[in-house]
Amino acid sequence: MYSIDGLKLSICKSCGALCCKHFPPMVTVFDIVRICKFLKIEPRKFIKDFCECLTLREIVSKSPYKTLKIYVNIIENLLKPRIVSLLEKTIFIRFKLIDDHCIFLNNDNSCKIHPVKPMVCRVFPLKPYTSILEGRLRIAEACPLSKHPELLRKEFEYFRIYVQECKTHLLVVLGLDFEEVLRLIEYLMKIHDELCKDVWGGAQSASTH
Ligand code: SF4
Ligand code: SF4
Numbered sequence: 001m002y003s004i005d006g007l008k009l010s011i012c013k014s015c016g017a018l019c020c021k022h023f024p025p026m027v028t029v030f031d032i033v034r035i036c037k038f039l040k041i042e043p044r045k046f047i048k049d050f051c052e053c054l055t056l057r058e059i060v061s062k063s064p065y066k067t068l069k070i071y072v073n074i075i076e077n078l079l080k081p082r083i084v085s086l087l088e089k090t091i092f093i094r095f096k097l098i099d100d101h102c103i104f105l106n107n108d109n110s111c112k113i114h115p116v117k118p119m120v121c122r123v124f125p126l127k128p129y130t131s132i133l134e135g136r137l138r139i140a141e142a143c144p145l146s147k148h149p150e151l152l153r154k155e156f157e158y159f160r161i162y163v164q165e166c167k168t169h170l171l172v173v174l175g176l177d178f179e180e181v182l183r184l185i186e187y188l189m190k191i192h193d194e195l196c197k198d199v200w201g202g203a204q205s206a207s208t209h
Helices: 004-015 029-039 043-050 056-062 066-079 082-089 153-173 178-190 192-201
Strands: 051-055 091-095 126-128 137-139
Touching: 029 043, 029 153, 029 178, 029 192, 043 051, 043 178, 051 056, 051 082, 056 082, 091 178, 126 153, 153 178, 178 192
Parallel strands: none
Antiparallel strands: 051 091, 126 137
């Protein structure tokens, strides 16, 4: 008789870590703080070695969603120069891909930072419906776990925290450049224990990825 975690583990093991390939996870400042504490690494070095930093404009230009680009063009024409400075300056951070898979993926498809993996990975296959700001969710059908929503209790619980962290992250980083984001992360590192203990305390799940 399998436990819920055991069933998830066996499904993830036979999947081949689809969710860790092709699309690098976008991380929040809260994710970076937890991971840097776990790896005992300075944020600047962590970002240099494992992450890719992109401006908001680069994110929009690389996005597969054409409507996003159209909206941005319209807003840009209406609100220059403020929107231009936000697009050029705001920094977002995502993990590097190596051979088209996440830099933290092991050869056996397990995750090197499993206990502190980013929230976006922790809640998968749950995803924001259209925008994370709406707080509504959908299930990624390509993930075999999507056929077993009864196994996703923890993911549903974490989704609320994920939305909350993303909203805070987006509000704070809008308009910040790399050095400013780094200073914010360093400040959060100092208050990490108070800030992260609720998420951090029970944030263990049995999936392999
Ligand atoms: S979460 Fe889904 S896509 Fe990712 S490894 Fe598990 S079964 Fe595969
Ligand atoms: S679960 Fe781990 S290996 Fe997979 S995308 Fe997230 S951080 Fe990378």
